[in-house]
Amino acid sequence: MDRVSRRPRLSTVWLGGCSGCHMSFLDLDERLIDLAGRVELCASPITDYKEFPETDITLVEGAVANLEHLEHIRVVRKRTKILVSLGDCAVTGNVTAMRNMYGLEDVLTRAYRDTAAVVIGIPNGNGAVPRLLERVRPVHEVVKVDHFLPGCPPSADAIHAFLIELLEGRTTALQGRFG
Amino acid sequence: MSVKTLEIDGKMVTGMAGETIFSVAWEHGIHIPRLCHIGGISDVGACRLCMVEVEGQRKLQAACLTQIEEGMVVRTDTPRLKAHRKLIVELLMAERNHICAVCVANGACELQELARSMGIDHVRLRYRFPVFPVDTSNERFGMDHNRCVLCTRCVRVCDEVEGAHTWDVFGRGAGSRIISDLGEPWGASESCTGCGKCVQVCPTGALFDKGKTVAEMRKDRGFLKYIVTAREKKQWIG
Numbered sequence: 001m002d003r004v005s006r007r008p009r010l011s012t013v014w015l016g017g018c019s020g021c022h023m024s025f026l027d028l029d030e031r032l033i034d035l036a037g038r039v040e041l042c043a044s045p046i047t048d049y050k051e052f053p054e055t056d057i058t059l060v061e062g063a064v065a066n067l068e069h070l071e072h073i074r075v076v077r078k079r080t081k082i083l084v085s086l087g088d089c090a091v092t093g094n095v096t097a098m099r100n101m102y103g104l105e106d107v108l109t110r111a112y113r114d115t116a117a118v119v120i121g122i123p124n125g126n127g128a129v130p131r132l133l134e135r136v137r138p139v140h141e142v143v144k145v146d147h148f149l150p151g152c153p154p155s156a157d158a159i160h161a162f163l164i165e166l167l168e169g170r171t172t173a174l175q176g177r178f179g
Numbered sequence: 180m181s182v183k184t185l186e187i188d189g190k191m192v193t194g195m196a197g198e199t200i201f202s203v204a205w206e207h208g209i210h211i212p213r214l215c216h217i218g219g220i221s222d223v224g225a226c227r228l229c230m231v232e233v234e235g236q237r238k239l240q241a242a243c244l245t246q247i248e249e250g251m252v253v254r255t256d257t258p259r260l261k262a263h264r265k266l267i268v269e270l271l272m273a274e275r276n277h278i279c280a281v282c283v284a285n286g287a288c289e290l291q292e293l294a295r296s297m298g299i300d301h302v303r304l305r306y307r308f309p310v311f312p313v314d315t316s317n318e319r320f321g322m323d324h325n326r327c328v329l330c331t332r333c334v335r336v337c338d339e340v341e342g343a344h345t346w347d348v349f350g351r352g353a354g355s356r357i358i359s360d361l362g363e364p365w366g367a368s369e370s371c372t373g374c375g376k377c378v379q380v381c382p383t384g385a386l387f388d389k390g391k392t393v394a395e396m397r398k399d400r401g402f403l404k405y406i407v408t409a410r411e412k413k414q415w416i417g
Contacts, residue, residue: 088280091301092272095281100308135308140301148300152280177295178272179279179286179394 008056008167011043012086013076015069016096016136017062019045020153021087025059027156035160038167054079057166059086059159060145063096064137068130077143082166086159088152088178090139095152097136104134150176185251194247201229201242204255211255212264212293214271215330216243217380219403220339226330228264228293231255239263261297268293273304274353275311276325277383283396284384290328291383309353316366319389320378322357327385329355333377340406345371357385376402 014022022045028035042053052072058080064070077083088094099107112122123129139145149162158176165171181196187204194203199222204211214226224241231242234252242255254260271277271290279285311324331348334357338344345368349358359368378386379398387396409415 085301092278093306094278097306097308098276098278100306101276101310138301138306141305145301150300176300177279178277178291179282179288 007038007040009042009053010039010057010059010163011041011053011055011076011080012045012059013043013052013061013072014045015060015062015073015090015139016065017087017089018095019061021059021061021089024151024153024156025086025159028160029156031156031160035163052076052079055081057082057084057163059084059149060090060139061086063089063093064133064139064142065096066130066132070133070142073139073143082146083139083143084147084149084162084166085139085145086149087154088150091148091150092178093136093138097138100135104132108132148176150178152179183247183249183251185247185249185253187253188255196247198247199243200231200233200240200245200247200251200253203247204242204253209255211242212296213243214289214293214328214382215332217332217336217400217403219407220332220335220380223331223335226267226328228267230260230263232257232260265297265299268297268299269302269304271328272299272302273306275307275309275327278325281393282326282384283387283391283393284326284398285394287394287397288384289382307353311356314359314365315389316364317368317371317373317389318366319373320365320375321387321389322359322365323385323387324356325385326383327357328383329357330382331357332380332382333357333386336376336380336403340403341372341374341376343370343372343374346377379403 012022042055043049052075058076060083064073085091089096108122113120149158151158154176182193183196184191184193187207187209190207192203192207201211201216211231212228214228216222216229222243224244227241229242230239232254233240272294277290279291282288314322334346334348337346345359346357349356349362359365360370365371378388379400379402384396
């Protein structure tokens with residue numbers, strides 16, 4: 001396929017979020033079939049990829065909460081033409097960032113010592129679990145973001161309208177809302 | 180009282196002497212954004228969202244505090260004003276912990292609605308994530324300082340309409356906080372009558388009814404007009 005006529009490549013990424021934005025994306029229902037004909041779906045949280053592929057559009061759900069998120073989003077940014085923050089966690093930090101009001105040490109102690117019942121102790125990593133960042137950050141604090149789609153989650157209609165606008169090359173001025 | 184004629188956004192309008200730019204504009208369908216103003220209580224010009232350009236004046240004026248004058252030329256919606264207002268809302272969002280998704284007032288919040296109406300889809304400033312307490316000592320209401328924008332509507336309605344003056348402002352700058360009486364927990368306040376007027380006028384979810392969960396809090400401001408009409412016209416009409 002030549003460069004002009006090929007379908008745009010779409011990927012989605014899941015950082016520190018509840019997967020609700022992806023669920024909302026799936027709520028496109030039968031519109032997904034139409035969308036599948038218009039884009040080439042390259043990577044998603046359920047795609048088994050070793051390396052994140054070169055992509056035209058990437059939708060990012062979730063805030064940057066740990067070292068793995070940080071490294072991943074930097075690679076995604078490099079390989080993506082249009083990066084989109086999808087939903088409040090990516091856009092504002094949202095619930096994922098509520099721990100920022102307390103120190104990381106206090107949060108870990110609360111979760112893994114004070115309230116633990118079976119295995120008590122803060123996981124030290126050893127590569128098994130990624131190290132948490134001192135502070136959870138919205139995606140645009142870490143890499144350049146091209147478009148924002150707020151909402152918790154953004155409605156399927158909002159995601160659909162946004163993607164269609166983007167695919168048809170119109171500049172999107174959508175009225176999204178936090179929360 | 181004399182009638183004054185002026186121009187707002189290219190439209191010739193009239194108002195009574197002593198009226199503010201804000202109220203004359205709203206009477207003529209020009210809705211200047213606001214957060215601290217609410218009809219029925221005094222204005223303080225705290226939020227700065229209603230700032231307008233007045234021809235011949237170098238500085239911007241708060242529409243809620245500036246009285247109309249004959250021949251005045253006012254602009255309420257220039258690119259410069261829009262940019263200022265956008266930044267004010269972003270500053271408010273970044274200053275405390277406004278997490279709309281888990282707020283009682285989600286869907287009925289004036290700050291959230293302002294952001295939406297201005298097309299704010301992200302905040303360009305770094306969020307501060309300050310530590311603020313939540314006061315649930317009152318039997319029927321709660322006060323979450325994380326969601327407070329310091330508009331002081333609660334302070335004014337309590338003082339001017341209820342006549343209790345339970346609320347006031349403590350501290351300075353970003354560390355300012357609404358306090359009850361002399362800083363006691365709300366539940367221990369001796370002056371609070373428990374009327375709940377402050378809860379109804381609060382533009383965000385900072386003041387809320389206990390027992391309400393996410394997106395369940397809806398504010399009823401009808402009482403304010405009712406009381407003010409009764410006071411001014413001696414008639415009990417809504």
